Amino acid sequence: MLQLVRSLGLHKPDETPCGQPVSIGEAHALLEIAREPGMTQNGLAARLHLEKSTISRLAGLLEGRGWVRRVRDDRDARFIRLQLTRRGVTAHANIAASRSAKFNRIFDAIPADRRNDVVQALSVLLEVTRDT
Amino acid sequence: MLQLVRSLGLHKPDETPCGQPVSIGEAHALLEIAREPGMTQNGLAARLHLEKSTISRLAGLLEGRGWVRRVRDDRDARFIRLQLTRRGVTAHANIAASRSAKFNRIFDAIPADRRNDVVQALSVLLEVTRDT
DNA sequence: ACTACTTAGTTGTATCCTCGAACCATCGTG
């Protein structure tokens, strides 16, 4: 399992060789914001298992790239809601595409009769680890 | 898959809550040296997908902890062979134990009738990604 | 209302890990 992680190259913050070089944290953030628009920074921190200070900086960075909009909540001005901008949406799409390209290469290397098993197993594993 | 990585908490360099706090790089290095004693630093760099400079420091760090011995090769004095010391072996054992404890918790959470599938799938996945 | 507690986010400081480039030592070859 350790070896798997290493083989996948989760070391350097370049990770996805897409249009723009994106750190792993940014990619995950984009993914989560896309999945749940209007998410607060704290919520994102919880999802990513990161400190709120880290998220604050990360959000600022994404805002700086023009990928994310930070808007104060009307009801409760403490909250900052995160949304993808138009450019953010396309950026996320690009990243997702290059990611699936990468995984497709791996997937293709798996014997055809095992592919289903692997996918099933991973989703089981994900389910289990999600709430640990 | 991304989510899986995140769920496993591969973020902060504490990782394995064993006796001594060990960075993820150190843990992997220990694992590889244990697997193949007498490995050179360059060899380790290749295994871990890290720069030789990084390995140099890492090796120095492990040597500083008294876990690794660095010996010049007799035949070719350019090589430095890496070996675990006695303490290094026990340290590696501790880390491995805490790691499997962690994975056992995950494993236990997997429905019993799926466990075998998951293990099989992971080994297939590892095989495939190893040489990518 | 007033005060105290909680919550969301920001900023500052420190640490850790990594890379790239410049450098040294050693080996092999013509």
Place this chain on the structure above:
DNA sequence: CACGATGGTTCGAGGATACAACTAAGTAGT
């Protein structure tokens, strides 16, 4: 013996993260 290749080390820089101190905004108890 000079030259290029190979293994390691050192130096400087950058990125990501945590923790702690701080501000701002809401909430609850009195």
